Amino acid sequence: MQHANDSALNVAVTTSPALGDSLLLMTVARNLQLSGKTVTVFSQHMRALRDWFPGIDIQPALRDDDADALLRPFDTVIQLHANRPVPRLEQRHPDALVLEHLCRAPSTEPMAGRLAQFCRESLRLHHAEPGNGLAVPAGLTHRKHRLRVAIHPTASTPDKRWLAPRFVRLALELKAKGFEPHFIVTDEERADWEHVQQHGVGLPRLGTLDNVAAWLVESGWFIGNDSGIGHLASCLRVPTLSLFMRRGIARTWRPGWGAGKVLVGGAWLPTGRLKERCWKYALSVNQVLRAFQQLQREAT
CATH class of the missing domain: 3.40.50 (Rossmann fold)
Incomplete structure (x- = not known):
């Protein structure tokens, strides 16, 4: 250059x-x-x-x-x-x-x-910072709905996804504690998650990525898999809890802007192959709840 x-x-x-x-x-x-x-x-x-x-x-x-x-x-x-x-x-x-x-x-x-x-x-931009220039448009209020928890239960590949029934159990536990859990999914994924509405869990139709960002910035919290939506939440300075399969992957790809925590499933498993295959089974709902409670203490 x-x-x-x-x-x-x-x-x-x-x-x-x-x-x-x-x-x-x-x-x-x-x-x-x-x-x-x-x-x-x-x-x-x-x-x-x-x-x-x-x-x-x-x-x-x-x-x-x-x-x-x-x-x-x-x-x-x-x-x-x-x-x-x-x-x-x-x-x-x-x-x-x-x-x-x-x-x-x-x-x-x-x-x-x-x-x-x-x-x-390398580029000799001596005052460079991690910020990427994202600015919230006028008319939106950061974390307006403090009790709203955005849950992103999907990811780009199946190996990154925590078990779907555990996400539902997590949402119900959060609801019992007074939070307002909502699942964020694409229109193509929606049919797989419509059943959560019968439990009083939200499933908003957001459509465009612009709408997702507008809805997310007004949410109080984010919990989800290793995914781009987690990075977007972090960019928007919404406190994030991200679920990962391996510690090394989390170290590199964890959201790096706002307040956040990373939880690695099955870190005690002896080999990388076992971690990738079994992390989602090793990670319990109670572990995620405890990590979320820690995030609450750290982000307030």
Whole structure:
């Protein structure tokens, strides 16, 4: 990359289809912009949240057939993973920066902190911070519904998902304690969770990611699997409890913005393979409730 103080530098940031990755890479985009660079973000999810990122140019996600033409005018192109969203980026652009090595770095920092450190040390943006520029639009009140607990029971892959019946039991326990649990799922997932409504558990129809963010920012708490929605809650400074399968994964990918706790299921299991297969069975509802109580004490 050219000298970090070159104010004419024109940078493209391309984010993967994953919501969490996209929110994280906005940390780099934000710090570059604050240093005087011209930054354009190509991202499906961030395009949906463009009203939450004022002043940042956010374009639709790149398609492989138009990526070369759209990226050619940029001095530098940055993406997190080697082959997504743009496959073989380092062969297709003369000044591509792929940051995948940060995912494997021997660091105790979450990815938000690692990306800020990369900006300080490699891009020489000495005042870089983990913030990604997300700002709550006017008309919304942060944590307006203090007793509302947003529960996200799904994830991008089955191995990341705690057991569905335990999520339901957790919601009922929270309801008995005076909280207002609601499950956040996509329209495609909704049929699998409609039964929770018969127990008095909420299942709002939120639709767009913009609506999810607006509803989430006014919630008091968040509990969920390792997922992009957890990163969004953390970005919105809603206290988060995130459930993970392995300690190493949690160390890297835990939400890194607002107050939060991580709970790893089956950390006592002897091998990584067993942890990945059995964590969801080893993690009890009572463990999650105790961790939530700790989060309450720490976040108030």
